[in-house]
Amino acid sequence: MCDIIWCKKEIDGKKCNTVNYLDPYCFWNWEGKVNCAECKTVYYIHMIQGFMYRGPEEVDEKPDTSPLYADKPLEGYTNYLPGIEGRTRPYECLPRDIYLGVADMVKFSARGRPVRGWRPQPPSAGIAGSFGFEWDIQKLTPEVWEEYQQKIAKGEVGEW
């Protein structure tokens, strides 16, 4: 796309105000129904060469697809990352274990240091989300922090 759907649906007297991003390669020429990631209102759209030829029109039907990403600029840019069920589309940049349905949690690198993004990541990250530059392990995942402290105590953390 090429375009966004800025959802203005009123819910409980408050506007939804979620920006749903319709990614260019999927939606450049596309007709169908897509849901809002926040309020799940379904919109019919018809895109031709990146332009919204028709829509978004609210319809009472099931969506064909979801946006890959959505956020709320008016509320501190809180967002929905790719791969949140019922809200955003999955993005399968996944290790083979996860293709096969077996989750394998890698928390530490070959040096024994905690790695920044774990698989599987917490639900807030979506299936293949990635975190920002700073990943405060102690605050965000205290259990990994605890395990890290134990590893340090056992001398399993490499210096290099």
Added chain:
Amino acid sequence: MAEIRDVEINSREDTLPLMSPEVRPWPVTPPPPREEVSKVYAKRNAAKFGEWCEDNLRFEYSFGKPEALQGLKVLNMGLYRMGNKFCSSLLAEAGAEVLNIEPPEGDPLRKLTPFGREELMLEDRETGEKCGMDFIHEMRNKFSITLNIETDEGKEIYKKLAAHADVLIEEYPPGYMDELGLGYRQLAEINPKLVYCWIGVRGSWGPYKDKVSKFGQWTLEPFGGCANSFVHNTGFPQDQLPRGKGGDPTRSGVWFADYVAGEQGACSIMAAIYWRNKFSGEGQFIEVTGSETQMDILDFDIGWYGFNKSIKARTGGWDPNLNQYEWNPCKDGYMMIGGQTDRLWYRIGQCIERDDIQFGRLIHEDPFLKEMGARNALQALIKTYTVTTRWLRDMNRIEAEQKLLEYEIAAGPVLFIDEVSEFPHFKYRPWVCTIDSDQYGTVLYSTSPNSFQYRTPHRVKWIGRPLGKDNFLKYLNWLGMGQNVVRELKSKGVI
């Protein structure tokens, strides 16, 4: 210059003779004059350096300069493959004397043409024999001789040729030449200084060397590209374009693994020649394979997998390491925009914001996107490129390029081949050029990228060679065989 004449077109048939550059002029518009380009140099205080480059590096001047590999004698063997052809092209462009040896019936590659369409082949003016563009393009500066190496006499002649050669490039199925008694082990006894380079797809040894066929390995390029993850990693992710709608693994339009193997083969040959001449006096056996050499240029995929088992996803036109660094659709095609640092990031934004104020609200003001490292995250790419493409959909490539260049941002259109041929920069250098040949007329081509050298530029002297054209000349030169002997052998099916 093409003559102007009246042409009546009633059917597609009538258009076929009009496809040659002799009829359809190239370039359609002339390249910019030198005075104009001088101003470009002056802008960066590079007037003198620019002049020096022009006076010394233009490829037209290469023909008055010596060739680096003059006197190097190379034999090229291989059927239906591009690796050996490209490898020997590189050496031939640098001045080596390359004999392309084909069986008397010719390399089937000569008949290769898109969709089997004969009208896209070029016709030899003397014999009327048609030859595919692939083959013509890679027969650069090469002589063509024929030899049936499966006959006893042919084997003897082949050994004599190898006795005089510095380099032998071979791309037959693994072990085939050795089985005939013509492999490196046998030839090295005759000529210990021989540098023998075998180019393959998976290797001449190892458990899968004959995997595909009981008759020997099918040395087909796609098995290389498929085996090293190149095909899996190329194209769009199914998450962006559903399976069957474009989000599928994609092969390259050319036999990419073959070409990479050829290039690496040429590099290994040069190193082996240096070592032979400078230190040991010995030749050696070199093996390069398409799957492995191409793997060598697939950057971090394997390291990433080794790190935490990640399988690199296809990201299509988007670079997974940088934001912005992508091509996205626009009105008349696709537009490449590049820039990662804050300096470029905000320039791109300023440019887009001029037309689309919301870009600032959605992109610049998002605190997550202010961190240079953070904005490489997948969701950041999706968001940035969606809003960028909303701007691009309104304009053609040239408009987008002009707008972005005003802000000194790396931006360029994704060019079609006709636009490449008319790209003022390439016409000016000229890198795209035409070459005249006795056999095939005028052919549009791109000259050797190694042409731009000061002392020993590489050069293309001719492209395309009819089958066996140099039989008389080269058998006389190399082996002292007279014309009558060659004729006799030809009648026996040896040559």
